[in-house]
Amino acid sequence: MPESDRRTRSKGCGTISATREARPAGERTKVISRTGPRRSESVRLAVLNAADDLLVERGFAALTIEGIAQRAGVAKQTIYRWWKSKVDILLDTLTDDAREALRWQPGEGGSAEEALAAQLRRVSAFFAEPAGQVLRALLGHAQLDEDTARALRAGFLREQRALDTAGLREVLAREGITVDDSALGTLVDTMLGPLCYRALVSGAPADRGLIDTTARLTLAHARALSATQS
Amino acid sequence: MPESDRRTRSKGCGTISATREARPAGERTKVISRTGPRRSESVRLAVLNAADDLLVERGFAALTIEGIAQRAGVAKQTIYRWWKSKVDILLDTLTDDAREALRWQPGEGGSAEEALAAQLRRVSAFFAEPAGQVLRALLGHAQLDEDTARALRAGFLREQRALDTAGLREVLAREGITVDDSALGTLVDTMLGPLCYRALVSGAPADRGLIDTTARLTLAHARALSATQS
Amino acid sequence: MPESDRRTRSKGCGTISATREARPAGERTKVISRTGPRRSESVRLAVLNAADDLLVERGFAALTIEGIAQRAGVAKQTIYRWWKSKVDILLDTLTDDAREALRWQPGEGGSAEEALAAQLRRVSAFFAEPAGQVLRALLGHAQLDEDTARALRAGFLREQRALDTAGLREVLAREGITVDDSALGTLVDTMLGPLCYRALVSGAPADRGLIDTTARLTLAHARALSATQS
Amino acid sequence: MPESDRRTRSKGCGTISATREARPAGERTKVISRTGPRRSESVRLAVLNAADDLLVERGFAALTIEGIAQRAGVAKQTIYRWWKSKVDILLDTLTDDAREALRWQPGEGGSAEEALAAQLRRVSAFFAEPAGQVLRALLGHAQLDEDTARALRAGFLREQRALDTAGLREVLAREGITVDDSALGTLVDTMLGPLCYRALVSGAPADRGLIDTTARLTLAHARALSATQS
DNA sequence: CATTAAGCGAGACGGTACGTCCCGTCTTGTC
DNA sequence: GACAAGACGGGACGTACCGTCTCGCTTAATG
Structure with missing residues (x-):
């Protein structure tokens, strides 16, 4: 292609x-x-x-x-x-x-865990696509050039972060889990971190096992936080 | 400086x-x-x-x-x-x-959780140092150039990964936790992913909260895996 | 200068x-x-x-x-x-x-011999000038590099040769001497050879004696040829 | 070769x-x-x-x-x-x-004209040989570099000139022609000039016609000078 | 309806760094 | 002390793009 x-x-x-x-x-x-x-x-x-x-x-x-x-x-x-x-x-x-490819699908999957895993699979697949190459290149260049980093973070990354936060909040809400914004941020880091690590550092695409584990862990952590905060 | x-x-x-x-x-x-x-x-x-x-x-x-x-x-x-x-x-x-700065300190800290957190703090601090700039630049360039990616992964990253795996295994062993190699790999991804995400994507240094959370989660996950495998 | x-x-x-x-x-x-x-x-x-x-x-x-x-x-x-x-x-x-400096002056001098000598003096003086340095350098480099030789001969030298041939023919005609083209070529070689020998080999500038002798000899030879051919 | x-x-x-x-x-x-x-x-x-x-x-x-x-x-x-x-x-x-290739052959040929022509043929042939390439290159480089010019003239060219002068003198003597040293120098210039012109400027090898003409002219000129000086 | 002004293709220009070639100098160790 | 080997500082090579700058052409909007 x-x-x-x-x-x-x-x-x-x-x-x-x-x-x-x-x-x-x-x-x-x-x-x-x-x-x-x-x-x-x-x-x-x-x-x-x-x-x-x-x-x-x-x-x-x-x-x-x-x-x-x-x-x-x-x-x-x-x-x-x-x-x-x-x-x-x-x-x-x-x-x-990228916007399209990384959009959370509302009401997707049965369980919350399945919904999270679906989104993570989408992220993982995205990095393999041409458009994902563009993001990977920009993230790479952002490590080399402060202006690029600023522009990328102020634009695409900020927006995408907002979508991810909202998406995660909505999925958790389906299971009756609510956490405050700060904890939600940490959850997003926890959820996306391993995938980015694979994509940017290891270079190996995230396998099904890692995705499922990450989804399960994120959800478990969210539940624990929710219990604490209520 | x-x-x-x-x-x-x-x-x-x-x-x-x-x-x-x-x-x-x-x-x-x-x-x-x-x-x-x-x-x-x-x-x-x-x-x-x-x-x-x-x-x-x-x-x-x-x-x-x-x-x-x-x-x-x-x-x-x-x-x-x-x-x-x-x-x-x-x-x-x-x-x-980098070798020096990222070395696991054997017998450090009291609890396993503390030991993990200490290592994560070391990783986080490393990215702020000059030597960490070098790694960040190389990781960045690896996104832009396949040869760089290959060289980095075949050399430094492979060795560091081996050290991290061994370090984590040793810490878990102190608590009587043993997991197989494949699960250990996933644990390393889970542990380092969020930090790298912060360093390479968000650009914000990992805060204490994220580090402690990540250490705790990794340990909890390891315990769960250990229970399953035994 | x-x-x-x-x-x-x-x-x-x-x-x-x-x-x-x-x-x-x-x-x-x-x-x-x-x-x-x-x-x-x-x-x-x-x-x-x-x-x-x-x-x-x-x-x-x-x-x-x-x-x-x-x-x-x-x-x-x-x-x-x-x-x-x-x-x-x-x-x-x-x-x-170079074009200017090496131009034959039509109707110059009284006798044909004087006209030839004047042209030879012009050639000799030219080698002492800056522009003559350029020609000397190019002729020198042409001995070292075939491409230069080709370019120089196909361009400047060919044109200059044509002018010299025409100039000589015209001077001889003034004295009623006509020779065929092949002989004219030899005459040009005979006339310019000694000067170039001085400029490129000896390194000594052509003196008045050599110039006058060469002019005289060239003319004598032309007359002899003309007699033969008529 | x-x-x-x-x-x-x-x-x-x-x-x-x-x-x-x-x-x-x-x-x-x-x-x-x-x-x-x-x-x-x-x-x-x-x-x-x-x-x-x-x-x-x-x-x-x-x-x-x-x-x-x-x-x-x-x-x-x-x-x-x-x-x-x-x-x-x-x-x-x-x-x-070069010494060998450009040596005058004493007692060569019948007439003086034939002896001169033989020497000129030897010179002309020399430029086509590998050793002649070396001389051509050095003469070329001498146009570009004053040190080379000095070294070449103080060494090889000076010696060769002496041999040529002596050779010519001996050939003329065979015909009972004697000229003074200054005139002999001009004769050498006249004799070698056209050949060098061909080798260094035109690039065309000297043909038989030019060689014979040059030999004849040189001899004629020498006779004329001899008559004057006696 | 003419005029204006911007978008555009084209490409010359001053520059910076590239990666290569060879220079001439030097030092070490071997014979 | 001559020599093989070859690292070194240096300078120029010819190339690739950079970002800037006209130049004319085209065309929609303005006066």
């Missing part, structure tokens, strides 16, 4: 809102670039697609502004007009692609 | 074994480079010191081979003779500096 | 045609480098001037692309964009500077 | 006198290098052979001290101990190889 299969895409750092159709692999939609004094949406999409295609195909180090420009059939200056750096482009890419 | 305070250093990718004295910040020992047809140890140390000083001072992106060469008072070619890349230098740097 | 006094310069290997004003020694005209997506003429001139100034000041061995770039206030890549090597730059330099 | 066929060789810039056997192409005589505290003659020969083999095979630009050392199976320092530069090695190479 040389070109990833992405669904929709909102505006990113610019001001245009639009959706991107599922792109059959390898196909290149015609870029309409002379659109008068308005930002060309097709240029924006061409850049985002070129960027994450190149990331997946060749890796982060080989991802260059010039390469993206060439692949997208776009002038370099056009990229600099709308994005500050290649990282900025990837952040833009990430926003929509 | 512009120049980190490192203790000893063994041979790295070459074959020379030596220890590096504690270097007072800013001081530059005379480099003896003409040592006949054998590798100059003082050159090796100058390069390693220059590399991690620059990493801490200016960050990974601004760390260049030319910069290291200049700071170390060494020719660029001399660096390329012994290391393949700046990442290779950092891997070399890491080996000794 | 640190900076040579050159007159005009046509386009060289590119496609820009322009003339370079006489440059007072040491003066550096402002280089205008941002000219949109077209080649900057002022950059071109700065490079050519820097190159032959450095050649005359420091010699061919010390002439480096980096040195030229620095002296011209230009990026190295800009040089590589338009020239393949320092030799290529010198070939460009040569084209205009 | 990857390895040239050289005959004898005297000591060069060092102090050893020896002759080098004809070396079958491609063969490499065993180098005896550990000879205690005296210069190893086999090392010297290996270096000289390696140098001109490499010159002929790869050209002057690709001729490096390191390459010569490797090809000769000799340490770099050993070369620097005895020669100042690659040019110095070539000068050493030249001395013996």
Whole structure:
């Protein structure tokens, strides 16, 4: 799959809102670039697609502004007009692609444990996908560059954290468990930590055993906390 | 602290074994480079010191081979003779500096829980140190470059993992808990995951609460497993 | 004379045609480098001037692309964009500077012998000038590098040879001497050989005696040939 | 013919006198290098052979001290101990190889004209040989480097010039022609100039026509001078 | 309906670092 | 003391991208 299969895409750092159709692999939609004094949406999409295609195909180090420009059939200056750096482009890419894949499915599964495990499986699968490569690259780069770290945490990570907290709260509530926000935070750390450890440190994908164990432990811990706090 | 305070250093990718004295910040020992047809140890140390000083001072992106060469008072070619890349230098740097800081202290603390918490505190503190910056940078770069990932995992991470597994096993044994190797692996993931999540994703240092909770949970889980397996 | 006094310069290997004003020694005209997506003429001139100034000041061995770039206030890549090597730059330099100095002056001198001697004096003087240094260097380098030899012979030397042949033919015609082309070629060899021998082998500048003798001999030989052929 | 066929060789810039056997192409005589505290003659020969083999095979630009050392199976320092530069090695190479090839054959040919033509043919043929390549390279380099020019002129060229002058004088004497030394010098210039012009400037080998013409002209000129001076 | 102004492709430009090649110097240990 | 071996500081090479800067062209909105 040389070109990833992405669904929709909102505006990113610019001001245009639009959706991107599922792109059959390898196909290149015609870029309409002379659109008068308005930002060309097709240029924006061409850049985002070129960027994450190149990331997946060749890796982060080989991802260059010039390469993206060439692949997208776009002038370099056009990229600099709308994005500050290649990282900025990837952040833009990430926003929509990841949102979908990491969404908690309300009312999913029978038991709370099953619901948690389902979400963890989704997270684990995400890291194997192209869009997950983008996140992995951005997390990696954030270790090397403070600006990237700030942007990633202030944007995507903050939002995703909020969703995860809410999702977990809702699942626990189904079982009548309620914990305060601070404890909920620790629970999220406990729940996601082992998966991230696998993805970022070991490099081995999380296996079913680890996922089930993590889900069970998180739930057990939550129950214990709930008992204490009530 | 512009120049980190490192203790000893063994041979790295070459074959020379030596220890590096504690270097007072800013001081530059005379480099003896003409040592006949054998590798100059003082050159090796100058390069390693220059590399991690620059990493801490200016960050990974601004760390260049030319910069290291200049700071170390060494020719660029001399660096390329012994290391393949700046990442290779950092891997070399890491080996000794981290080993010490992450060593399990046998017989430490009273209870097993206390022993685990102490080790976790050590890990957490390590990420704040200069040597921890090196590891964080390497983990980050490993997300961007498959070769780095391979090298890091085959070397430092594999060894550290073995130490962590052994350390944990020993602590559990003190309480009469024994689990099989596969479960021990999961326990290590569970124990280190949340800390790494904090260090690499959230960016917030692990607080006392998270550390204590993680230690307690890990122990509880181990006990449960032990009961099952016996 | 640190900076040579050159007159005009046509386009060289590119496609820009322009003339370079006489440059007072040491003066550096402002280089205008941002000219949109077209080649900057002022950059071109700065490079050519820097190159032959450095050649005359420091010699061919010390002439480096980096040195030229620095002296011209230009990026190295800009040089590589338009020239393949320092030799290529010198070939460009040569084209205009030499053309003028080696031009036959029609109707010069009274007798044919005097006209030939005048041209030979011009050739001899040329080798002492800065522009002559360039030619000497290129001829020298052509002995070391086949590509240079080819380029020099296909370009400058071929054209100059044509001019010399035509010039000689015209002078002989004034005396009613006509010889066929093959003989004319030999005559040119005979006429220029001794001067080049002095310039390239002996290193001694051709003296008046040699020049007059050569002119006389050439003419005598031409007359003899003419008699034979008629 | 990857390895040239050289005959004898005297000591060069060092102090050893020896002759080098004809070396079958491609063969490499065993180098005896550990000879205690005296210069190893086999090392010297290996270096000289390696140098001109490499010159002929790869050209002057690709001729490096390191390459010569490797090809000769000799340490770099050993070369620097005895020669100042690659040019110095070539000068050493030249001395013996060229002497033989450019020697006037006393009593050769019937007429004086025939004798001159024979010598000119020898010169012309020499430039096509490997040893001639060395001279061509050195003459070329002499245009680029004043030190080379000085060394070449003070050594080989001065000696060869003396031989040429003596040779020419003897040939003229056979016909009863005597001229003074200054005129003899001009005659030598006249005689060799066209050939060098062909070899160094045109690049075309001197053809029979040019050689015969040059011989005849030189002789005619000598006769004229002789008549004047008597 | 002309004018204006921004988006855009194109690409030259000054720069920085790359990784390589070879220089000439040096030191060690062997013969 | 000559020599093989080879590490070392140094300098230039030619390349790859960076981010900035015109230049003309195109086109929608404005006057």
